[in-house]
Amino acid sequence: MHRYKLLGSDTIHEVTAANLSEHLDAIYANQVQRYVDGTGTVLPASNSEPGFVMRVLERLDLRPGQRVLEVGSGGGWLAAVMGKAVGPTGGVTGIEIIEELATQSRRDLRAAGMENVQIVSADGAKGWPAGAPYDRVMFTVGTYDLPIAFFDQVRDGGLLAMPFQNRAKRGFACDFLVLRRSGDRFHAVASMPAFFVKFQGEKGGDADPIVDLASLALCRPGELVGYGSPAAFERFMAGYRAWCDLGMPPSAGLDVVVCPNADVARAPPGSWLDRRGDAALIWSAKQAMA
Numbered sequence: 001m002h003r004y005k006l007l008g009s010d011t012i013h014e015v016t017a018a019n020l021s022e023h024l025d026a027i028y029a030n031q032v033q034r035y036v037d038g039t040g041t042v043l044p045a046s047n048s049e050p051g052f053v054m055r056v057l058e059r060l061d062l063r064p065g066q067r068v069l070e071v072g073s074g075g076g077w078l079a080a081v082m083g084k085a086v087g088p089t090g091g092v093t094g095i096e097i098i099e100e101l102a103t104q105s106r107r108d109l110r111a112a113g114m115e116n117v118q119i120v121s122a123d124g125a126k127g128w129p130a131g132a133p134y135d136r137v138m139f140t141v142g143t144y145d146l147p148i149a150f151f152d153q154v155r156d157g158g159l160l161a162m163p164f165q166n167r168a169k170r171g172f173a174c175d176f177l178v179l180r181r182s183g184d185r186f187h188a189v190a191s192m193p194a195f196f197v198k199f200q201g202e203k204g205g206d207a208d209p210i211v212d213l214a215s216l217a218l219c220r221p222g223e224l225v226g227y228g229s230p231a232a233f234e235r236f237m238a239g240y241r242a243w244c245d246l247g248m249p250p251s252a253g254l255d256v257v258v259c260p261n262a263d264v265a266r267a268p269p270g271s272w273l274d275r276r277g278d279a280a281l282i283w284s285a286k287q288a289m290a
């Protein structure tokens with residue numbers, strides 16, 4: 001962390017070798033700091049809240065010898081932590097789209113002696129096939145879709161952790177899912193609400209704006225299911241009643257399977273098909289609740 005700004009403050013802090021000790025409390029606190037570039041511009045990037053990251057790392061169960069891919073490696077601190085966990089027989093590749101952060105983190109990791117961590121400066125939308133298959137993939141940036149490349153780059157049985165941008169709320173709200181690959185799909189093994197900065201580059205952007213929550217328009221991406229008609233109202237109410245009957249579970253209380261969109265013809269009975277782009281999310285009631 002060389003230049004940062006705390007949330008809710010406009011003060012930009014410059015960290016140097018001489019004043020490092022004054023910043024350690026802020027840098028090691030369980031809070032988010034926005035990264036600032038060499039011109040003083042606040043970047044669409046931050047460190048992730050350490051407490052949240054540690055909860056995800058517990059779920060990722062990193063072991064010596066594993067190969068890990070981090071998408072959105074920022075200042076490189078998490079890549080370093082994961083590099084320690086997988087040890088010299090394993091390795092971590094971090095992908096960072098902001099050139100300045102990638103270059104700086106590469107220098108810092110080298111200075112820290114982290115030889116098993118490499119940082120590449122690229123758009124993470126295609127993953128990093130050169131190191132695949134990975135035992136673990138961690139996105140620390142919110143994406144609306146899971147790019148198709150990741151269906152091939154996680155080994156079967158491996159884990160993928162990522163914040164899916166929340167369709168209804170847009171903004172920074174995400175459903176953070178930890179998913180296990182099983183054949184051609186991923187099954188959620190943990191789900192938690194979270195806030196993450198948004199994916200930039202080829203796959204950047206918000207949730208598709210088709211779903212208009214202010215009027216009675218029922219849509220799937222690219223398809224108007226019904227608009228302002230009694231049929232549309234009845235479809236909406238049937239789904240709403242089913243959700244109420246389940247006890248109005250939040251998204252973290254539902255089962256999620258993530259598949260390539262092209263592989264899913266229609267929603268399996270009793271589920272909600274959420275087509276994102278390359279990927280489709282299939283939400284359903286947890287077995288215990290059904």
Ligand SMILES: C[S@@+](CC[C@H](N)C(=O)[O-])C[C@H]1O[C@@H](n2cnc3c(N)ncnc32)[C@H](O)[C@@H]1O
Pocket residue numbers: 044045046047048053071072073074075076077078095096097098101122123124125140141196197198199200201202
């Ligand atoms: C919340 S920061 C996470 C930084 C670090 N991993 C951490 O946990 O502190 C998200 C990072 O993702 C990067 N990012 C955004 N879109 C990206 C993309 N398409 N490919 C690679 N990195 C991306 C941002 O530049 C930012 O540095």
